[in-house]
Amino acid sequence: KNFKICVIKGDGIGVEVVNETLRMLKAYEKILKSVNFEFIEAKAGLTEFFNNKDAIPNETIETAKKCDAILFGAITSPKPTEIGEELNKLYKSPILTLRKELDLYSNVRPTIDYNSNIDFVIVRENTEGLYIKEEYYDEENEFAIAKRKISKKGSERIVRFAFDYAISNNRKKVSCIHKSNVLRVTDGLFLKTFEKIAKDEKYRNIIHNDYLVDATAMYIIKSPEMFDVMVTTNLFGDILSDEASALGGGLGLAPSANIGDNYALFEPVHGSAPDIAGQGIANPMATMLCCAMMLDYLKIDSKPIKNAVKRAFLEGNTTADLGGSLNTKEVTDKIIEYLTLE
Ligand code: NAI
Ligand code: MG
Numbered sequence: 212k213n214f215k216i217c218v219i220k221g222d223g224i225g226v227e228v229v230n231e232t233l234r235m236l237k238a239y240e241k242i243l244k245s246v247n248f249e250f251i252e253a254k255a256g257l258t259e260f261f262n263n264k265d266a267i268p269n270e271t272i273e274t275a276k277k278c279d280a281i282l283f284g285a286i287t288s289p290k291p292t293e294i295g296e297e298l299n300k301l302y303k304s305p306i307l308t309l310r311k312e313l314d315l316y317s318n319v320r321p322t323i324d325y326n327s328n329i330d331f332v333i334v335r336e337n338t339e340g341l342y343i344k345e346e347y348y349d350e351e352n353e354f355a356i357a358k359r360k361i362s363k364k365g366s367e368r369i370v371r372f373a374f375d376y377a378i379s380n381n382r383k384k385v386s387c388i389h390k391s392n393v394l395r396v397t398d399g400l401f402l403k404t405f406e407k408i409a410k411d412e413k414y415r416n417i418i419h420n421d422y423l424v425d426a427t428a429m430y431i432i433k434s435p436e437m438f439d440v441m442v443t444t445n446l447f448g449d450i451l452s453d454e455a456s457a458l459g460g461g462l463g464l465a466p467s468a469n470i471g472d473n474y475a476l477f478e479p480v481h482g483s484a485p486d487i488a489g490q491g492i493a494n495p496m497a498t499m500l501c502c503a504m505m506l507d508y509l510k511i512d513s514k515p516i517k518n519a520v521k522r523a524f525l526e527g528n529t530t531a532d533l534g535g536s537l538n539t540k541e542v543t544d545k546i547i548e549y550l551t552l553e
Contacts, residue, residue, distance in 0.1 A: 213247045214509055217278035219271065219305070221256040223483030224493035225284025231495040231543040232282070232502050238547045239516060246511055251278060255305035256286035256483075264298070267305040272312050275474065280505045281309070283478035284498065287485060306469075306478070310337060315469035315476055316365070317372045318448065322435070322455040323464055323500065325524050331438035333455060334376060335448025336369040337469065342445045361397040361444065366404040372470070373442035374414045380507065385409070387421040388443035388451065401444060424451070431455055456480060460524070463494035463532045466501040468508070475508050477501040491538050494530040496520050499546060512552075519549035 218233065220226040233250060240248055253271040260266040266286070275281050286305050289298070309315065318335040345358040373385050387405040391398035402421060409419040422430065424447045430437060431454055443451065456465050465480035479497035487493055499520050506513035528545040529535030537545070 212245065213249060214280070214511075215249050215251055215278040216505075217275045217281040218250045218252045219255050219275075219281065219283045220252070221284040221286040221305075221483060222258055223285065223287055223485050223488035224481075225256070225286060225483050227488070227491065227493050227539055228479065228495040228498040229282060229284040231539050232498045235495075235499055235516070235543055235547055235550075236502055239550055242515070242550055242552060243511070255283075255309075257289060260289065260298075260302065264301050266303055267308045271305075272309070275309065275313060275476075280509060281474070281476040282498075282502065282505060283309075283476055285479065285481060285483040287483040309476055310469055313469075313471055313474040313476065314338070315471040315474060317369055317376075317468075317470045318452075319376065319468040319470060319504070320452040320455070320480070321466065321500075321504075322459040323466075324459045325464075325521050329435045329458055331435065331455070332376070332380075332382070332440050333448055333452045334369065334373040334440060334442045335452060336365060336443070336445050338445075339365045340445030340447075359394070359397050361400050363400065363404060366401045367408065368472075370405050370408045370442055373440055374408065374411070374417055377417050377440045378414070382417075382439045384418040384420070384439040385414075386419070386427075386438060386441045388424050388427050388441050388447055389421060390424050390447070392423060398444070405442065427451060428454060431458065460533065463497055463530065464500065464524070465497050466504055468501070468504045470508065475505070477505040477508075491540065492530055493539050494532050495539050495543055496524070496529070496533075496546075515550050515552055516546075519546045519551075522549045 220229040236248060251274055253274040255267045255271050291299055316338045318337045321332045322329055339360045341357055341359045343360045348355045377385050387402055389398040389402050391402045435458055462481040467478055467480050469476045479501055503513035503516040523545045527535055528537055530542055
């Protein structure tokens, strides 16, 4: 079978880690035999912005829409204080634009820690909550208000996504994270929707429960093994997933996915790391784990990639950020060497 992958390398180490990930994927393609990956490159990021005054050209969005999945490296965002007013007005964040244009409403962030049995996934709603950015300041009375939107449709689709994700990834439990004791209307709706969908016959083999977000923040530190899949609203998901990433192997091992009904984009959590860009020492593992998530999405066996990354990690064949002494290319060589079908 033939798969078209839209490849957006971006800036800085984004280019380096994506290049090595594609080299690994080509090696894996040979092992798999029956699948063929076609890489279609598309541009986005700061270099593109300085060249053409457009950080995310329409062509890139069109290319993304024609592909089966998108692999995204990282981009450098311009500092508003450094580029002047005219350019600031023209700048659009590539990742936010893609999320919006492709309606990528679920943000999936696994926490992986090879030294323990922590292995859970946060599914964050990506389009509503406090991120609708409806805020205003009342001059006369000197207060500021932010609106928080929770819709029935938005809640239903993210909750269904979480349960379907649990089924297709062999996970056992979905926990709803909320603050419905205080936010009785908004999170009340979110929790009610969760409980309704959990009863669906399709999900009868998945355990479900719910926790308050503040307690969850504590449990993530104290007993992370109690979690499997968590589903939550936009801001809570943002905060909890950053908290969770501190438990895992750090930025060098943190993959993420942005998934909608028709498109899916996979990107490491880290940025373009200008401090180490161009030196060939960036850790490619996070992007390789993104690639594994992409294969899961495409229903292609990803186990060999996950196992190879884990083995390289456990054997200390890592880059400096994880305490090793290999460079990007050497880590990739090891991972390619470890790729085998079970
Ligand atoms: P960053 O994630 O690029 O770097 C933070 C620190 O972690 C740096 O010391 C860096 O060297 C290190 N690091 C990150 N990834 C690494 C890897 N794979 N291997 C080894 N070390 C790694 O975050 P920072 O410095 O805050 O942002 C740099 C640029 O990236 C900014 O322009 C920012 O806006 C952008 N950014 C882009 C993202 C994206 O494209 N989705 C996400 C986060 C930041
Ligand atoms: Mg964040």
